[in-house]
Amino acid sequence: MIQAVVKRVKSIPEAFEKASGHSGPLYYLAGGTDLVCKAKDRLLPPALWLDISGIEELTGIKDEGDSIHIGSLVTHTALSEHPLIKKYAPALSDAASQVGSPQIRNRGTIGGNSGNASPAGDCVTALYTLDTTIHLECPAGPRSLPLEKFFTGPGKTVCKEKEIITGFSFPKKEGARGCFLKLGQRKTLAISKVSLALSCTLEVGRLHDVKIALGAVAPTVIHAPRCEEMLAGKELNDSLIAESGTLIQTESCPIDDLRSTEGYRCKMTGVLMERALKKVALWK
Amino acid sequence: MLSEKVKVSFILNGSPVEVEVPSHHTLLEVLRERLNLTGTKEGCGKGECGACTVLMNGEPVCSCMLMITQVEGAEILTIEGLGDLENPHPIQRAFMENGAIQCGFCTPGFIMTAYALLMKNPNPDRKQIKEALSGNICRCTGYMKIEEAVMNAAREVK
Numbered sequence: 001m002i003q004a005v006v007k008r009v010k011s012i013p014e015a016f017e018k019a020s021g022h023s024g025p026l027y028y029l030a031g032g033t034d035l036v037c038k039a040k041d042r043l044l045p046p047a048l049w050l051d052i053s054g055i056e057e058l059t060g061i062k063d064e065g066d067s068i069h070i071g072s073l074v075t076h077t078a079l080s081e082h083p084l085i086k087k088y089a090p091a092l093s094d095a096a097s098q099v100g101s102p103q104i105r106n107r108g109t110i111g112g113n114s115g116n117a118s119p120a121g122d123c124v125t126a127l128y129t130l131d132t133t134i135h136l137e138c139p140a141g142p143r144s145l146p147l148e149k150f151f152t153g154p155g156k157t158v159c160k161e162k163e164i165i166t167g168f169s170f171p172k173k174e175g176a177r178g179c180f181l182k183l184g185q186r187k188t189l190a191i192s193k194v195s196l197a198l199s200c201t202l203e204v205g206r207l208h209d210v211k212i213a214l215g216a217v218a219p220t221v222i223h224a225p226r227c228e229e230m231l232a233g234k235e236l237n238d239s240l241i242a243e244s245g246t247l248i249q250t251e252s253c254p255i256d257d258l259r260s261t262e263g264y265r266c267k268m269t270g271v272l273m274e275r276a277l278k279k280v281a282l283w284k
Numbered sequence: 285m286l287s288e289k290v291k292v293s294f295i296l297n298g299s300p301v302e303v304e305v306p307s308h309h310t311l312l313e314v315l316r317e318r319l320n321l322t323g324t325k326e327g328c329g330k331g332e333c334g335a336c337t338v339l340m341n342g343e344p345v346c347s348c349m350l351m352i353t354q355v356e357g358a359e360i361l362t363i364e365g366l367g368d369l370e371n372p373h374p375i376q377r378a379f380m381e382n383g384a385i386q387c388g389f390c391t392p393g394f395i396m397t398a399y400a401l402l403m404k405n406p407n408p409d410r411k412q413i414k415e416a417l418s419g420n421i422c423r424c425t426g427y428m429k430i431e432e433a434v435m436n437a438a439r440e441v442k
Contacts, residue, residue, distance in 0.1 A: 005288045006307040008353040029351060036310070036349040037330045051353040077343070101419025102397070104331055106343040107350070188418040 002039045003046035008054060012164060015050050016139045019162045022048050028164060029053065030073055031107040033100065034116050058111070058166060061085060067172060072111025072165045076100070076123065079110060089170065091178030091197045095126035098180065101188045111165040114150070117157045120192045120216035124151075126180050128213035128221050129199035130170035138163035151220040173209060175201045179279045181272045182215070185259070192216045193260035196272035200231075200280060207231050207280075212273070217252035217265050224251040227273065241277045245270040294355045297365025303352070311355050312336045312347040315362060323363035323392050327421070334420030337393035338362045344400045344419070363392035366399060375399055378437035379430070386424040394420045398434045402441050410435070 006029065009015040019026055025047035029035055032053075038044050052058065058073040061082050068088055070079070079085050079096035086093045099105050099113070099122050113123045114134065124147075132147040138160050147168070150157050159165070178199035184190030195215035201208045210231045212224040227248045234240050254265035290307040293300065296319070305314050315321045315338070324347055327335030331346040338347045339361040367373035375395050378384070385391045394417060401408055401416040408416065413434050414427075422430060 002308040002310070002351075004308045006290070006351050006353045008290070008356060029354070032349050032351055032354065033331055033346075036351065040329060049351070051351060053354050054356065100331070101334070102416060103334060103337060103344050103346045103419040106340075106345050 002036065003044070004039060004049045005047075006049045006051055008051040010054055010056075012055060012057065012137060012166070015052055015055070015164065016162065018048075018050055020139060024048065026050065026162065028115075030112045030115075031075065031109045033104050033108040034112055052164065058164075063172075064169070067169045069167055069169045070110055071167045072114075073109050074111075076105035076108050076110070076113075077102075079123070080105065088172050088176050089126070089130055089178070089199070090176060091129050091180050091199045092123060092126040094178070095122040095180035095195075095197060098122055098182060110168065114147075114168075115157065115159065115165055117151050117153075117155050117220070118191075119154050119218060119220050120195065121221065122180065122182060122192065122195060122215065125195050125213045125215035125221045126178075126197040126199075127168060127170070128223060129178060129197045129211035131211070132168050132170045134165065135167045135169065136160075136163050137166050142166070148223075153219045173201060175203075177202055177280045177283050179276050181275055181279075183268055183272070191259060194254070194265045194268045194272065196269060196276055198273075198276040198280065202236065202280065202283070205235050207234055207236055212248070212276075214248075214252050214269055216259075217254040217269060222252065224248050224269075224273075226251055231277075236277065236281050241274050241281075244277060245274040248273040290353055292352050292356050294357060295359040297361060305352055307351075307353060309352045310348055311338070311350040311352055311360070314352050315347060321362055321364050325389055325392060327389070327393075332421070333390070334393045334397065335390050337396045337420065339396055339400055342400065342403065344397045346419075361396070361399075363396060366395065373399070374440040375402070375434070375437040378433040378440065382429050382433040382436060384425055384429040384433035390420060390422045390425075394422065394430055398437065401434070402438055406438060406442055408434070408438060 025045045029049045029051045059071045062069045076096040076099045134147045135144045180197045182192040182195035197213045200210045210228045249270045254262045291304045293302045325335040327333035329348045331349045336348040
């Protein structure tokens with residue numbers, strides 16, 4: 001049985017009002033695909049759940065001129081299908097299309113995927129390659145910070161008590177290319193053993209704006225700065241692809257766990273790096 | 285604290301309903317235990333098997349992970365809204381005719397997911413069917429006959 005009292009709220013002020021009169025544990029319910037599982041596994045204390053899934057202002061994907069804004073309640077299905085995400089953030093659209101299963105993607109949200117702070121979060125890995133800013137709001141007011149500063153460890157973030165993730169934004173880049181690749185026990189409903197997101201542009205055969213992120217190989221999603229630097233401005237050819245596949249294996253610090261081993265994960269970052277660059281080279 | 289009730293109104297199989305239930309109940313619990321609609325099954329209870337799939341505003345979702353408060357104002361379609369013994373839906377008939385059922389436990393979930401697919405894409409190829417059904421697990425029939433049933437149903441639904 002789920003040990004919670006669930007209250008539906010229609011706006012952020014209403015959420016804060018209900019939260020302020022409550023002193024015990026509090027969780028915000030968005031899609032519920034993680035929260036409900038954790039509650040059923042008895043990993044959560046009895047708590048007040050504020051159901052924010054009906055808050056209109058947290059929905060939608062908007063073109064804001066120089067940047068794209070994604071509301072925290074946007075589902076993985078919406079992300080994977082939206083033309084603005086496909087055009088300006090192909091790695092994110094690719095990642096969203098591979099989360100969980102169709103049923104999970106129809107309910108799970110990008111805000112929840114971030115708030116959950118799994119180092120294997122597929123959408124988070126893609127967001128790392130987009131210079132993403134995360135937007136938060138607590139009763140004292142809103143704040144924004146680079147996504148990389150939001151995560152502090154597995155399941156841990158800088159989110160303050162009662163703070164809500166309101167959305168994400170990233171700068172638009174014309175000619176954006178990118179992809180997201182992951183390895184798991186099976187294609188559907190498997191937490192990634194290792195994942196890689198790549199975003200870049202390609203001008204006259206040369207790579208620019210290269211951003212690479214790795215999932216499930218460190219306590220949080222991480223960048224691969226040596227590889228990003230090595231690839232910047234270079235001509236995309238077979239020898240560069242092979243070189244990057246070797247270099248990236250030095251950039252992570254994975255662990256052995258029930259899903260995979262340190263050695264396998266390291267080796268596979270190289271395989272995924274090479275596959276990602278080949279995908280970008282054959283971009284249509 | 286844990287017995288607080290909520291009133292929730294939604295459209296269920298085409299008709300408006302209002303329920304007053306404990307706020308920590310899932311849609312699956314309300315369907316099966318309050319509304320006696322036992323066609324929707326509970327398998328894993330954690331969104332991994334798809335046995336509890338219903339359509340929410342036309343999209344397949346796991347009713348075992350949907351809190352009842354989240355259903356307010358939504359349109360819910362369950363297997364009971366699709367057809368019955370006297371008048372089965374073409375997808376239900378196709379599952380029976382193709383032997384795409386053995387124990388039948390996963391069948392309502394598969395049929396609801398297949399229905400959502402065919403409403404969006406009346407001409408799916410085998411790859412699209414596999415992708416659409418990838419969140420549903422069957423442990424006895426195997427997937428070939430299920431795919432076959434959806435292919436045949438697509439021809440009939442057109």
